[in-house]
Each structure stands twice: as C-alpha cells, then as structure tokens.
Amino acid sequence: MKKLLLLALLLIASSLFAQDQLAATPPMGWNTWNKFGCNVSETLIKGAADSMVSSGMKDAGYQYIVIDDCWQVSRDKDGNIQPDPKTFPNGIKPVADYVHSKGLKFGIYSDAGTETCAGRPGSRGYEFQDARQYAAWGVDYLKYDWCKTTTQDGPSSYSIMHDALVASGRPIVFSICEWGTNKPWLWGAKVGGNLWRTTGDIQDRWVGKEKWPDGSCCSYGLLDIIDAQVGLESFAGPGHWNDPDMLHVGNGALTNTEYRSHFSMWAMLAAPLMAGNDIATMSPEIKEILTNKEVIAVDQDPLGIEGRRVAKDGDLEVWSRPLQDGSRAVILFNRGAADKEITTQWPDLGYPAHLSAQVRDLWQHKDLGRTTGKFSNHVPSHGVVMLKIAP
Numbered sequence: 001m002k003k004l005l006l007l008a009l010l011l012i013a014s015s016l017f018a019q020d021q022l023a024a025t026p027p028m029g030w031n032t033w034n035k036f037g038c039n040v041s042e043t044l045i046k047g048a049a050d051s052m053v054s055s056g057m058k059d060a061g062y063q064y065i066v067i068d069d070c071w072q073v074s075r076d077k078d079g080n081i082q083p084d085p086k087t088f089p090n091g092i093k094p095v096a097d098y099v100h101s102k103g104l105k106f107g108i109y110s111d112a113g114t115e116t117c118a119g120r121p122g123s124r125g126y127e128f129q130d131a132r133q134y135a136a137w138g139v140d141y142l143k144y145d146w147c148k149t150t151t152q153d154g155p156s157s158y159s160i161m162h163d164a165l166v167a168s169g170r171p172i173v174f175s176i177c178e179w180g181t182n183k184p185w186l187w188g189a190k191v192g193g194n195l196w197r198t199t200g201d202i203q204d205r206w207v208g209k210e211k212w213p214d215g216s217c218c219s220y221g222l223l224d225i226i227d228a229q230v231g232l233e234s235f236a237g238p239g240h241w242n243d244p245d246m247l248h249v250g251n252g253a254l255t256n257t258e259y260r261s262h263f264s265m266w267a268m269l270a271a272p273l274m275a276g277n278d279i280a281t282m283s284p285e286i287k288e289i290l291t292n293k294e295v296i297a298v299d300q301d302p303l304g305i306e307g308r309r310v311a312k313d314g315d316l317e318v319w320s321r322p323l324q325d326g327s328r329a330v331i332l333f334n335r336g337a338a339d340k341e342i343t344t345q346w347p348d349l350g351y352p353a354h355l356s357a358q359v360r361d362l363w364q365h366k367d368l369g370r371t372t373g374k375f376s377n378h379v380p381s382h383g384v385v386m387l388k389i390a391p
Helices: 002-020 042-054 093-101 127-137 154-168 222-229 256-268 284-290 294-300
Strands: 027-029 064-066 071-074 081-083 103-110 140-146 172-174 194-196 216-217 242-243 271-274 306-315 316-322 328-334 340-345 356-363 366-372 374-379 385-390
Touching: 042 064, 064 140, 071 256, 081 127, 081 284, 093 103, 103 127, 127 154, 140 154, 154 172, 216 284, 222 256, 256 271, 256 284, 256 294, 256 328, 256 385, 284 306, 294 385, 306 340, 306 374, 316 340, 328 340, 340 385, 366 374, 374 385
Parallel strands: 027 064, 027 271, 064 103, 103 140, 140 172, 172 194, 194 242
Antiparallel strands: 071 081, 306 316, 316 328, 328 385, 340 374, 356 366, 356 385
16 A cells, blocks of 8 residues: 555656646747637648648747637536537547647647636636546647636636646646736746746737727737736746747738747747747748747747846837857847837946957848947837847
C-alpha cells in the first residue's frame, strides 16, 4: 500500500512538473476565432494544419492549431462534452490525430463559467471530467475563457482547471483568457497559467476602445492594447507570459505597414504569436510578415525578458528588450500621421554612451554598420523600424 501511495505521489509530482515546464518561450500557433468566429469545422482545422506546413509557418516556429468557441454543443447523459456532429462528424480525436500527423500540436477552447461566450456548454462543475476528455483526445493547449461566471472568483476558478489538467496526466498549455478583469498578471503564474490575457479582445483597427453591442466593455484597437502593456513587463518570463491577445495580421482592416508594427510589437512584448487570419489564402506580403524569422527570434529569445518602452516624445516611441546574447532588440515606433525621424540613445538601452555597436534592420534583413552612442532612422507613419543592436 505504501509503495502504491508513493508511486501515486510521484506520478502527480511528475505531472505537475511537466505542466509547469510548458511554454518556456511564448506559444506560437493559429486560432480560429479572429477570422472564422463560430464557423469552425473538421475541414477547416485539417486545412489549417495543411496550410501551416505548406506556407512555411511550421518551419518558422508555429506549432499549435487551436479550435476556439463553438465546437461543442451539449453533454451526454454522463456529462461528457459533445462536439457538434454536423461540423465534427468524426469527433475531436481524429482531428487532433491529423494535426499531430503534421508534426503540429492541437488546442481547444472552453470556459470557466456555465456557458461559453457563444452560449455553448462551459466547464464549470465539469473541470476534471473535461480535462480527462481533452487528454484522451490528445489536446496540447487549452484556452479557458471567462464568460457566464457570475460571482465566481478568478484565481479559484482557474486553479481548479489547472489542477484538473495536471490530474489528467497530459502536459497541456494553460491559456487564461480572463481579459485582465482581475489583474491575472498578479496571480496567473501561481494558479498554473502559462499565459494570461491582459485586456479585452483586440479588434482589427489601429486605435479606439469600443463597447460591445450588449453594452459591456470593451474591444480594443492596436494602440490601446499596446498602451495597456506598459508596466506589466516584470510579470512575464519563461513558462508564464502576458498575453495581449491574438494577432489580426492579414485580416484586412489595417495596412501592411500597420500589420508589420503589430507583429513587431508582439515580438517585443514576448507575447504569444497566435495568428488569426486565413492562412490558406494569405497574400505573399502577409506571409512575409508572419514568417520573418529574425523578428520571431526576438519573440522566442530564451532569456524571456519582455520589452518595455524606454523613450517617448508624443507619437514617437522607442522600445527595447535585452536578448540572451547581450544584444538589444529595439523598435522605433511612429504612432503618428506623418513620417518622422526617431533616435534611440544608448543609455536608454542600458549601454554606455561611448559604446560602439553593430546595428541590424530585422525587416530589411540588412546590417547597417557600427555606430556609437545613438542611432537615428526615418520611420513611416504608423510604422516601425525594428533593430538588433549588438556591442
């Protein structure tokens, strides 16, 4: 009996360790919601897996194919969650198996409340049962939302699901989608979250906070999301990341210059890179943005320090992030309506003013030579110049 108890404790400890060692760098993948909403199906997910491979996204580091809301319709007489038989006629496991056959990982969605945001069955009261089901299906990533939660306590609700994932015996990345309501950066890591949303939903627009049709708050433009990240950088690190929401790169409402800014800033913020466009039909220009390996390398830098804003003059900003090799990733960011020149000063980056450093442009894939003390560059309206500065 003692040996069995010891074995059980070792298995629990091993599962807990495996769960908490996930997401050493920010997760990279694709999620259905931003482009397809509730129009999810087996055909869509398999096609996305095919496209992730054929487009070069897998080679660039993307791993996860995640079904968001609307895959589930009911529970059976035993309480088991049931996928929509019309859109997933073969169930979820064959879909997960197909994703895995492509060398990718598979993610799914649920909610801490009684219903999801789209009114489908949530996981409240079924956490351990659902986690066991996800493990049996081969789920590698769970996005866990915060609709229909009424008087629930955020840390407690997410802690229950984390414990359920650990008990399932399968390592599953745990994405806390609590919208920043209860400041999850203060407790997300403590309850086993690998990433946590810091704001309400991002929308495909440059700026502007807007209420939803039901009067609740809020959806956010790109600049609003970026501003909300200022001051949160100390809470991020390997295994636990601030999540400014999924990418809208390629969804059509912004210019390619603005999408390049979007992608660059997410890399600077050590944010999860979860594409949200139609990767099967994306243009070469959007593919180039999403697969820029030099920018992705900044996001995935193993040191895991989130970048921060180090200088601001009206609409002109400088952001910097220390990298493992001692260099700095730097973004010159022009939020304004006119093209401008922006200068970064070495002391703002943590370097002495007398230092000579090599400057590389990560979008032009071009070395710009060595300079001492500062660097200046023309930056287009709503655009960025993204650099690597190395002594």
